[in-house]
Amino acid sequence: MDYAHAEKILSVSDLVIKFNLRGRVLTAIRGISMDIYKGESLAIVGESGSGKSVFTKSFMGLLDSNGWIDNGSIMYGGVDLAKYTTEKQWLRVRGREIAMVFQDPMTSLNPLKTIGRQIQETVELHQGLRGGAAREKTHEILRDVGIAEPERRAKQYPHEFSGGMRQRVVIAIAVACSPRILICDEPTTALDVTIQAQILQLLRNLQSKYGLTVVYITHDLGVVANVADRIAVMYAGDIVETGLCEEVFYNAQHPYTWALLASLPQLGVRGEELNSIAGTPPSLFADIKGDAFAPRNPRALKIDYLLRPPFFEVSPTHRART
Amino acid sequence: MFLYVLKRLFQSLITLFVITTVVFLLLRLMPEEGYFGENYDKLDEMQKEVILTEMGLRDPLHVQLGKFYKNLFHGDLGRSIVFRPRVKIWRIIKPKVPYSLWFGVASVTLSLLIGIPMGLFMARCKGHWFDSLGSGYIVLINSVPAAVYYLFIQLYLSSALRLPMLFDARNPASWVLPAVSMSLSGIAYYAMWVRRYMVDELNRDYVKLARAKGLSSTQIMTRHVIRNAFVPVTQYIPMSFLLTISGSIYVESLFSIPGMGGLLVTAIQRQDNPLVQALVLIFSSVGILGLFLGDVLMALFDPRIKLTRKAASR
Amino acid sequence: MSSFDKLTTSMESVTAEQLKDLDPALFEFAPYSENASESRGYSNYAYWRSTWRSFSHNRTAMTLLIGLIVLLCFTFVQPLLPAQKSPTQVYTNAQTGRQERNHAPCAEFWFGTNTIGQDLWARVWSGTRTSLLIGLAVGLWNAVLGIIVGALWGYVRRLDGLLTEAYNVVRNIPNSIILILASYIMRPSVGTMIAAMCVTGWLPMARFVRNQIVIIRDREYNLASRCLGTPTERLIRKNLLPYLVSVIMLRIALAIPQAIGQEVFLTYIGLGLPVSIPSLGNLINEGRIVMMSASTRYQLLFPALVLSAVTVSFYVMGNAFADAADPRNHV
Numbered sequence: 020m021d022y023a024h025a026e027k028i029l030s031v032s033d034l035v036i037k038f039n040l041r042g043r044v045l046t047a048i049r050g051i052s053m054d055i056y057k058g059e060s061l062a063i064v065g066e067s068g069s070g071k072s073v074f075t076k077s078f079m080g081l082l083d084s085n086g087w088i089d090n091g092s093i094m095y096g097g098v099d100l101a102k103y104t105t106e107k108q109w110l111r112v113r114g115r116e117i118a119m120v121f122q123d124p125m126t127s128l129n130p131l132k133t134i135g136r137q138i139q140e141t142v143e144l145h146q147g148l149r150g151g152a153a154r155e156k157t158h159e160i161l162r163d164v165g166i167a168e169p170e171r172r173a174k175q176y177p178h179e180f181s182g183g184m185r186q187r188v189v190i191a192i193a194v195a196c197s198p199r200i201l202i203c204d205e206p207t208t209a210l211d212v213t214i215q216a217q218i219l220q221l222l223r224n225l226q227s228k229y230g231l232t233v234v235y236i237t238h239d240l241g242v243v244a245n246v247a248d249r250i251a252v253m254y255a256g257d258i259v260e261t262g263l264c265e266e267v268f269y270n271a272q273h274p275y276t277w278a279l280l281a282s283l284p285q286l287g288v289r290g291e292e293l294n295s296i297a298g299t300p301p302s303l304f305a306d307i308k309g310d311a312f313a314p315r316n317p318r319a320l321k322i323d324y325l326l327r328p329p330f331f332e333v334s335p336t337h338r339a340r341t
Numbered sequence: 342m343f344l345y346v347l348k349r350l351f352q353s354l355i356t357l358f359v360i361t362t363v364v365f366l367l368l369r370l371m372p373e374e375g376y377f378g379e380n381y382d383k384l385d386e387m388q389k390e391v392i393l394t395e396m397g398l399r400d401p402l403h404v405q406l407g408k409f410y411k412n413l414f415h416g417d418l419g420r421s422i423v424f425r426p427r428v429k430i431w432r433i434i435k436p437k438v439p440y441s442l443w444f445g446v447a448s449v450t451l452s453l454l455i456g457i458p459m460g461l462f463m464a465r466c467k468g469h470w471f472d473s474l475g476s477g478y479i480v481l482i483n484s485v486p487a488a489v490y491y492l493f494i495q496l497y498l499s500s501a502l503r504l505p506m507l508f509d510a511r512n513p514a515s516w517v518l519p520a521v522s523m524s525l526s527g528i529a530y531y532a533m534w535v536r537r538y539m540v541d542e543l544n545r546d547y548v549k550l551a552r553a554k555g556l557s558s559t560q561i562m563t564r565h566v567i568r569n570a571f572v573p574v575t576q577y578i579p580m581s582f583l584l585t586i587s588g589s590i591y592v593e594s595l596f597s598i599p600g601m602g603g604l605l606v607t608a609i610q611r612q613d614n615p616l617v618q619a620l621v622l623i624f625s626s627v628g629i630l631g632l633f634l635g636d637v638l639m640a641l642f643d644p645r646i647k648l649t650r651k652a653a654s655r
Numbered sequence: 656m657s658s659f660d661k662l663t664t665s666m667e668s669v670t671a672e673q674l675k676d677l678d679p680a681l682f683e684f685a686p687y688s689e690n691a692s693e694s695r696g697y698s699n700y701a702y703w704r705s706t707w708r709s710f711s712h713n714r715t716a717m718t719l720l721i722g723l724i725v726l727l728c729f730t731f732v733q734p735l736l737p738a739q740k741s742p743t744q745v746y747t748n749a750q751t752g753r754q755e756r757n758h759a760p761c762a763e764f765w766f767g768t769n770t771i772g773q774d775l776w777a778r779v780w781s782g783t784r785t786s787l788l789i790g791l792a793v794g795l796w797n798a799v800l801g802i803i804v805g806a807l808w809g810y811v812r813r814l815d816g817l818l819t820e821a822y823n824v825v826r827n828i829p830n831s832i833i834l835i836l837a838s839y840i841m842r843p844s845v846g847t848m849i850a851a852m853c854v855t856g857w858l859p860m861a862r863f864v865r866n867q868i869v870i871i872r873d874r875e876y877n878l879a880s881r882c883l884g885t886p887t888e889r890l891i892r893k894n895l896l897p898y899l900v901s902v903i904m905l906r907i908a909l910a911i912p913q914a915i916g917q918e919v920f921l922t923y924i925g926l927g928l929p930v931s932i933p934s935l936g937n938l939i940n941e942g943r944i945v946m947m948s949a950s951t952r953y954q955l956l957f958p959a960l961v962l963s964a965v966t967v968s969f970y971v972m973g974n975a976f977a978d979a980a981d982p983r984n985h986v
Contacts, residue, residue, distance in 0.1 A: 113554070
């Protein structure tokens, strides 16, 4: 991936997203600014609750009804998506431009419809085909994602498929939309390790075949190492470090990234003490003053409790808030 | 699937058998005055004994039971004692059946036709005025005893809409109020459950995927959610049969409809044991049949039910 | 501090010069304590407090709660107030010697009198007391019996199959038929009425408790507790009971309007309480007989209004409480 000549496809600037939970306001995303480049594989890493899913869902208007974009902009194709309010506007984006693959393939599929119908529905919607032509295309897509005997399998129900195959079906649905950006929300978390590699390989193939920009959301650094060109590390609703894959793995600058990498158990090393990060992430109901990670950071500076550290450039492609 | 239906049928028959036997035994516990009507005080002990023996009430229980079932299979439900002495019960009930049937079917149909769309709209407009209005209606119907609101309907609605207060077979307008009254609780029932299941389904993951695919809310509702929400709703259809039965007992006597429900009330008031017994049997059978049909319906719609065991969701 | 403010507003990238302007003391290491690192994440959650908070935010429920408490207090305090009449005494006019029949509401008889000359006001409140008592008795009994049977049903695996089949059988019978049968067989009285409603009224509760126990046995957080060595008693007390208590209260709250409804139903059919014991069912029935003529319609309206107020309040409050007690609705 050539970043020197890369073109921005999506630009987020100062995004703030809040949720209303029975009267209390929770700030899930606290002012993120980030760019996504065309054709890259970006991995967004962070622990549960850091806001990874919420961040990407906002690109498609899939926030829960009690959430809203409080501030900031999402520039895509010259339009600010953050300003979209009606479903009609979002329907221009969803599927057609940006598609999503969810974590749990079993619940993502309608259990009472055959998978053929579910894929065909997408084909009819986004590729304008009908009837026989749509069915042909459905079989073709099934073959693309590696499901043998597509004619027979298309008539089956989701519960007749194994986990890995179901995830392939979900990917098929996403790809059938012929989007520009594909967001994969923890695509392999619910799968066996052996299947994980296959799915990741599949995604890589599809990416090169269709020229997609892929955003991976994961908390598994192994997956990241496998597929990502660039990494963004999230903590408590904020991005703390972004950089090329090698840069972040070998030259991490933010203490949270250090802690994440350090907590990976090493294979082959015996009697190793497992490192964990002390403390818990902050409650996002309160306004967080300063650096969110400061209380858990043994090397925090006094100023970190007062001000949020700005991004420091380590290299043209590597920045960290520290 | 076929096995499942068979199993349920078998269960229903056992239930019917148990109920019949229990009702039979229970009624033997009843005060003996019921067998004599007004004559109770006029007869002396000996005469009462003779009559009771004649009726077979002094035989050992299992003999009585046997005779009862034998008669049942011949379609003989016994004879009424007080209400219309010595008349075969079947002859008493037969002309009443069409009325009860008509009203029962009409009210279940009305409940379905109005209740289900109401529930759908309430789910669609969740949080808006229609939802609140519907919820208010459901609350009122569920909390205020049917007895009370039936009376109010009869009182106020009939004068407001200029509909007759009592039923008269020759006046088609008089069919309206009773049918509507009987369907009210059914409407609330369906609206509540349809709404609840719709809201549940709308929160499911596959709906989120459908939205991500680019389907509009209307398309999601019509193509995915409604069909999926219907599967559990079908199990409530037979329940509304049961509701209709109890509703009919009330409404029929309130509006003077010559149906089976009204007959039951009269039978109880006059303490005519055999008649009560027969009617209770009939009502129970209808209830059991309804529940059985509901289970079959549910199995039809859900491809996941293939085995005989069903998750005990009730 | 202007450079400070500049920094806070534009947080993107910063240059070395801007940093120099700040107080160097701020760049020393801050004291680090592991305990403090937990503090930001800590939330002060207590189950019942959260339940109460949820409930009290629901304005309709709170209004009804207050209204209901007032109504209930009044119902039981009423006989002690001055100038209250007896509900069963027939009043005769001192001057004419005739019974005070069918008097519209006036200064002496606040709700008027009924067809025999009894004071409707006193009868309504006495009837409410009776009906509430019946409802409460039925609710409590069903709850207690239901819990005991349900717990056994759920815990003792051998009983499960048998009881489930029995339950399936009974469930098929319309409830009203059971009520009718039970009342028919026994002589009319308050005890009979309560007994009739309790014959199968405890089954739904038993079924519910049984389901909960079955889930409890197999839920992972309970398996985990058992692995850690938690004794069964503590498991029941800490894991199961809090949820059960709220549901039991809900069921009792809903049992009261249901019992009143059933009582009205039975009275109408002729299987209710004897006329000498005023109850809401009796009163509604008496009112029904005279409802056709507008002048006596009040005899129906007053009991109906009080009845509706009681039942609607219990129902709405019960549901609101169930919503508030559901931990998934807690923030």
